[in-house]
Amino acid sequence: MKIVSIVGARPQFIKCAPLSRELRKVHHEILVHTGQHYDHDMSDIFFEELNIPKPDYNLGIGSGSHGEQTGKMLTEIEKVLLKEKPDLVLVYGDTNSTLAGALAAVKLHIRVAHVEAGLRSFDRNMPEEINQVLTDHISDILFCPTQTAVDNLSKEGITQGVHLVGDVMLDALEYNKTVAEKKSKILEVLGLKKDKYLVITIHRPSNTDSRENLNNIIKALREIGEAVVFPVHPRTKKFLQEYGLDFPANVRLMDPLGYLDMLKLMAGARKILTDSGGIQKEAYMLGVPCVTLRENTEWVETLEGGWNVLVGGAGIDIMGEA
Structure with missing residues (x-):
């Protein structure tokens, strides 16, 4: 065929x-x-x-x-x-x-x-x-x-x-998890230790197209205080530059990461904050708690047992869950 x-x-x-x-x-x-x-x-x-x-x-x-x-x-x-x-x-x-x-x-x-x-x-x-x-x-x-x-x-x-x-994403994750653990040096490059940092990704219009929502997220990250790694989607980067928003010192902005580095980074995180459906799933598959910066999710199974929590873009809710 x-x-x-x-x-x-x-x-x-x-x-x-x-x-x-x-x-x-x-x-x-x-x-x-x-x-x-x-x-x-x-x-x-x-x-x-x-x-x-x-x-x-x-x-x-x-x-x-x-x-x-x-x-x-x-x-x-x-x-x-x-x-x-x-x-x-x-x-x-x-x-x-x-x-x-x-x-x-x-x-x-x-x-x-x-x-x-x-x-x-x-x-x-x-x-x-x-x-x-x-x-x-x-x-x-x-x-x-x-x-x-x-x-x-x-x-x-x-x-x-x-x-x-x-889920084919689980097939991909299981196939590459050991490879990522062996090959990726992302934690060493960033000077991070397992369970001592957060990872955040943002790209949905509900967060990026609203200066208020994006600023609320940044304020929450500042209040959290601990190390946060932020691989920045090109679309998000465009709006950050347009709005002229400044990030606190505890947030490390990076270009998007390859699959193996991102897998290793997520696996070692204390918690993941995201508005991505795929990242929600991968966090769940890796056993890492997730805070979803949306009002809803298509992956309702991840909410069971509290592995994933929906908070929208409100800064106070993000702080409470992170």
């Missing part, structure tokens, strides 16, 4: 790694990189560290508004599909690359398989939620990571082609 796999963002590279490795044993996979994440720290390093095959097509779409980015992807992916004529298009997660890949395929009457189907935060203000819902409703095969995801689809009338398969 000829399968075109669509990836474009950091979480998709991680999910793609274990699945692509197995797919290529029995199928002909064509890998398409949309270029949604395009610099070395957000893209190339993941292909290198996770041994992902070099993309057959790199569309180089880059950044832009949601409409602009998705539209360009749709046009370019369609060209690839018309040329390759695959039996199946495989998409991952909830990004603009996911939706564009699914739309391009379904309009050409090509079957669509969605990895990480059925996740719902029930917050239509999040672009990821829109991408997720629309992709699920036009997919032929839906690979769900949890029973909750299966139930969500059933409530929306989607019962055909649904499979409960577990």
Whole structure:
């Protein structure tokens, strides 16, 4: 079977790694990189560290508004599909690359398989939620990571082609955890000791696009006092510069990290603060408590037993949980 796999963002590279490795044993996979994440720290390093095959097509779409980015992807992916004529298009997660890949395929009457189907935060203000819902409703095969995801689809009338398969991010984490422990020197480079620091990541518009929310988070980090490592997403960096916000001395800003360094950094943290769905999951899988800077989460399982706590962007709540 000829399968075109669509990836474009950091979480998709991680999910793609274990699945692509197995797919290529029995199928002909064509890998398409949309270029949604395009610099070395957000893209190339993941292909290198996770041994992902070099993309057959790199569309180089880059950044832009949601409409602009998705539209360009749709046009370019369609060209690839018309040329390759695959039996199946495989998409991952909830990004603009996911939706564009699914739309391009379904309009050409090509079957669509969605990895990480059925996740719902029930917050239509999040672009990821829109991408997720629309992709699920036009997919032929839906690979769900949890029973909750299966139930969500059933409530929306989607019962055909649904499979409960577990989480490919766990496959990637388990495969690379020992490698990260041996190879990564990130703690030594930063002069950190296990359980003596926090890690924070922020990239959601609800936090980055609001000067007040971003400032509240910074104030909370100042009050916490202990060492905080902050790998800064390019989008977040843009807003930090625009707002002219100053960080306290206990917060160390860094460029985005590769998968192995980030895995090692998270595994050694006392706690992780994030608005990322993928980081919430990885924290849970690593057994590290997580404070989620959102009002909701699509990964409701992480809330059980108190491993993950939702606090929104209010500084006082962050301080109480961190």
